[in-house]
Amino acid sequence: MKETKLPRSTPLKKYASLLTQARHLPKYAGPLALNLFLMNLAMAAQPLVPPSPNPTPSAARRGELISLVRQDCGSCHGMTLKGGLGPALLPETLKDKPPESLQATILHGRPGTAMPPWQRFLTEAETSWIVAQLQKGFPDEK
Numbered sequence: 452m453k454e455t456k457l458p459r460s461t462p463l464k465k466y467a468s469l470l471t472q473a474r475h476l477p478k479y480a481g482p483l484a485l486n487l488f489l490m491n492l493a494m495a496a497q498p499l500v501p502p503s504p505n506p507t508p509s510a511a512r513r514g515e516l517i518s519l520v521r522q523d524c525g526s527c528h529g530m531t532l533k534g535g536l537g538p539a540l541l542p543e544t545l546k547d548k549p550p551e552s553l554q555a556t557i558l559h560g561r562p563g564t565a566m567p568p569w570q571r572f573l574t575e576a577e578t579s580w581i582v583a584q585l586q587k588g589f590p591d592e593k
């Protein structure tokens with residue numbers, strides 16, 4: 452039997468031949484492929500360790516969150532958070548409640564009650580920070 456000799460083909464040559472075959476492809480195919488390639492690179496460049504899901508908000512943002520809770524939440528929960536239209540948000544009333552469920556209440560509100568959802572204004576990390584502060588005694592505005 453005659454030995455079939457395979458043409459020596461480097462991956463680069465293969466790629467080049469693919470490109471020539473691809474000439475009938477629409478004009479955007481080239482830029483598109485380049486884009487996909489760059490996207491892959493960008494994705495590969497992501498840090499291996501994902502950022503902590505609940506990073507502490509910056510000092511400036513913490514100041515804003517304190518005002519938000521004292522004023523907006525305070526309009527229902529009382530300016531000193533001792534309760535009003537909504538229940539008290541003090542350490543003694545919240546400390547034994549699971550933080551996840553308090554966070555869910557804040558982010559999604561309680562349908563059928565006056566408690567509105569805050570997810571358009573607060574991230575999960577910020578909500579988690581607020582719950583932690585409420586459970587240990589909420590800081591005063593500066």
Ligand code: HEC
Pocket residue numbers: 519520523524525526527528536537538540544545548553556557561564565566567569581
């Ligand atoms: C318009 C009034 C209103 C505003 C504003 C409001 N709440 Fe509420 N909130 C309520 C009411 C009413 C309830 C009780 C719902 C129920 O009956 O289950 C509640 C419940 C809660 C609870 C659950 C308490 C528990 O003991 O389970 C938390 C936590 C809470 N609110 C946090 C907040 C935070 C934080 C904000 C501001 C970002 C806020 N609320 C703003 C009315 C309000």
